Amino acid sequence: MRRWDGRGLEGLPLQLLIVAVILGISLPIAYAGFDNYDKSRVDSAARTEASRAMSLAALLYAGGPGNSDTLTIDIPNGVLGHVEYFAIGGALGTLDASSVRYRMVGGAEQRMTSGNTFVQITTPTGTALYLSAGKHQVQMECISGSNGTHVQAKEL
Numbered sequence: 001m002r003r004w005d006g007r008g009l010e011g012l013p014l015q016l017l018i019v020a021v022i023l024g025i026s027l028p029i030a031y032a033g034f035d036n037y038d039k040s041r042v043d044s045a046a047r048t049e050a051s052r053a054m055s056l057a058a059l060l061y062a063g064g065p066g067n068s069d070t071l072t073i074d075i076p077n078g079v080l081g082h083v084e085y086f087a088i089g090g091a092l093g094t095l096d097a098s099s100v101r102y103r104m105v106g107g108a109e110q111r112m113t114s115g116n117t118f119v120q121i122t123t124p125t126g127t128a129l130y131l132s133a134g135k136h137q138v139q140m141e142c143i144s145g146s147n148g149t150h151v152q153a154k155e156l
Helices: 012-063
Strands: 068-075 083-088 099-104 109-113 129-131 134-145 148-155
Touching: 012 068, 012 083, 012 099, 012 109, 012 134, 012 148, 068 083, 129 134, 129 148
Parallel strands: none
Antiparallel strands: 068 134, 083 099, 083 129, 099 109, 134 148
């Protein structure tokens, strides 16, 4: 065992102290970098999926009633970044019906629109289609009914 003397601290205790100081400085920086990378990766993937869903709805609406297609939506779930909700459409006549939106945990809602307010998306029950993290098969179909022409979305 080492003893204190006039020369100061040396050997293994000094090395452990140096390692502890280096880790104390570098670990928070590494964690913050990984946290930022993971959250931006998940956000970018969710934004891409929202854009794909909105583009398909606009394409089906432009084609008119009877047009339908199935879309595979893969909502990512990162180690630190998570999608709180992913919603397609909403009640007809509302702003939500003209958009696909998602929200990252701790972030603000992100909304994708087609730029055409006539493109309305809803489910057979007249609400938004909420999806959780993972892969989903969503069928979208342009229909014409008593509420006018709109795109109906349902999970298969």
